Amino acid sequence: MTDQPMEEMTLVRATIKGDQQAFQRLVELYQGPIYNMAYRMLHNAHDAEDAAQEIFLRMYTKIETYDQSRKFSTWIFSVASNYCIDRIRRRRPLVPLDDMAFALPSNEDGPERLALRGELRDTVQRALATLPDHYRLIAVLRYWHDFSYQEIEEITKLSESAVKTRLHRARKMIAQALDKQGGSE
Amino acid sequence: MKCRDIRKLNTQSPSDPVTAQLVADHLLSCSACADELGELPAIFVAPPSAIPPPNLTAKIMAQLPASPAIAAASERRVTMRRRTAWGGIAVLLVSLLVFGAYGVLVDSSWPAHVFGGVESTVGRAVLALTLVGKPMIAAFGTLGGPLLLGIVLVSGLSVIGWRRLATPPAAILVEVE
Numbered sequence: 409m410t411d412q413p414m415e416e417m418t419l420v421r422a423t424i425k426g427d428q429q430a431f432q433r434l435v436e437l438y439q440g441p442i443y444n445m446a447y448r449m450l451h452n453a454h455d456a457e458d459a460a461q462e463i464f465l466r467m468y469t470k471i472e473t474y475d476q477s478r479k480f481s482t483w484i485f486s487v488a489s490n491y492c493i494d495r496i497r498r499r500r501p502l503v504p505l506d507d508m509a510f511a512l513p514s515n516e517d518g519p520e521r522l523a524l525r526g527e528l529r530d531t532v533q534r535a536l537a538t539l540p541d542h543y544r545l546i547a548v549l550r551y552w553h554d555f556s557y558q559e560i561e562e563i564t565k566l567s568e569s570a571v572k573t574r575l576h577r578a579r580k581m582i583a584q585a586l587d588k589q590g591g592s593e
Numbered sequence: 594m595k596c597r598d599i600r601k602l603n604t605q606s607p608s609d610p611v612t613a614q615l616v617a618d619h620l621l622s623c624s625a626c627a628d629e630l631g632e633l634p635a636i637f638v639a640p641p642s643a644i645p646p647p648n649l650t651a652k653i654m655a656q657l658p659a660s661p662a663i664a665a666a667s668e669r670r671v672t673m674r675r676r677t678a679w680g681g682i683a684v685l686l687v688s689l690l691v692f693g694a695y696g697v698l699v700d701s702s703w704p705a706h707v708f709g710g711v712e713s714t715v716g717r718a719v720l721a722l723t724l725v726g727k728p729m730i731a732a733f734g735t736l737g738g739p740l741l742l743g744i745v746l747v748s749g750l751s752v753i754g755w756r757r758l759a760t761p762p763a764a765i766l767v768e769v770e
Contacts, residue, residue, distance in 0.1 A: 426660035435650050443645035457646055464653045469664040532640050550625070551637050554595045557625045572628065583634050 416480050423471055435464055438481075441553060442488050448548045449492040451537055459495060463488045478562070485553065486563045489545050496541050535585040539578055546571060547578040594619065596626050600638045603630070685722075692719060693726020697734070701727065 416437070422430035442463055447456035466487055474483050536544055542564075549555045549563060560571050599619045602612045620627045658664035692704045705711055705720035 424661060426662070428654070428657060431657070432650060432654055435653050439645050439649050440642070443649065444643045447643040453643075456643070457649060460645065460649060461653050461656065465656060465664075468657060468661055469668055471661045472665060529641050532636055535634075535636075551597070551633075551640055552642065554597045556596075556623075575625075576628070576632075579629065579632050579634070582637060586634050586636065
């Protein structure tokens with residue numbers, strides 16, 4: 409992650425003053441990463457879109473609480489990860505994730521399907537879906553968004569050892585899930 | 594260079610001396626990559642990203658309140674209303690318990706007398722709370738004790754079991770750190 413971009417801070421300050429154009433620019437900058445995170449966490453294009461909208465509305469409402477001495481990306485991912493975990497808890501599936509992972513929708517329409525077609529995407533998403541929520545969140549932050557351990561600590565409010573342990577376990581679980589998929593194909 | 598770029602380079606051309614030097618330099622300053630090297634499945638080195646729908650920004654902007662301050666004020670009002678409602682429910686439950694217990698143990702009419710007697714509206718409301726609370730307290734006295742004990746026991750055992758499952762074995766912590 410790079411240092412705080414100047415443009416980003418200007419946009420944040422303008423948004424706090426009520427400039428909707430500035431907020432629109434922030435949405436354009438972050439819609440890809442936030443949608444991507446929601447998709448990885450919720451496994452569903454419709455839920456991911458809905459979640460991304462809600463996350464940006466929360467961001468707009470709470471932007472005055474953002475501490476400008478911290479990285480903006482860390483703050484918005486913190487809002488997004490809290491929202492995704494809450495949403496997963498509210499719609500807790502009645503079947504174990506292990507079972508759900510291999511029954512993910514494969515013929516859902518939508519623009520992201522066009523860009524995400526292919527065996528690689530399905531394999532990765534199925535492996536990711538086998539992880540418990542808190543492990544999945546940390547794996548997504550690390551491997552999709554390239555956050556450092558320290559940034560993941562700030563986003564998730566976990567200790568360094570907890571982040572390391574969860575990532576280590578996530579990697580093991582991902583490897584096991586990939587082995588299982590390889591074995592079953 | 595980002596961690597995922599380094600991971601990708603390392604997977605694509607690990608024997609290239611330039612790549613090897615880049616990876617080695619990166620590992621000196623990045624404990625995360627040092628932990629992960631060789632342990633991350635190749636497919637997760639640079640996983641594919643999802644693309645948001647093209648009209649997402651427009652949908653968000655269409656729902657936007659006039660300003661963050663207005664949105665925050667509106668949210669505070671909603672939170673306050675919710676807290677007031679929960680506060681009312683809590684006061685009602687506590688009143689039922691207190692007046693009901695007093696009615697069972699001492700006297701049903703005394704709480705109403707304190708609030709102006711049955712001639713006043715408040716007194717009648719207190720009497721109603723006492724009369725509704727009494728059977729609840731009586732039922733709790735006969736059934737509630739063992740039930741509560743059972744709930745505490747089951748909850749306690751569940752928490753202990755969950756903590757055992759959720760806490761990683763010491764060996765893993767040592768291995769990671």
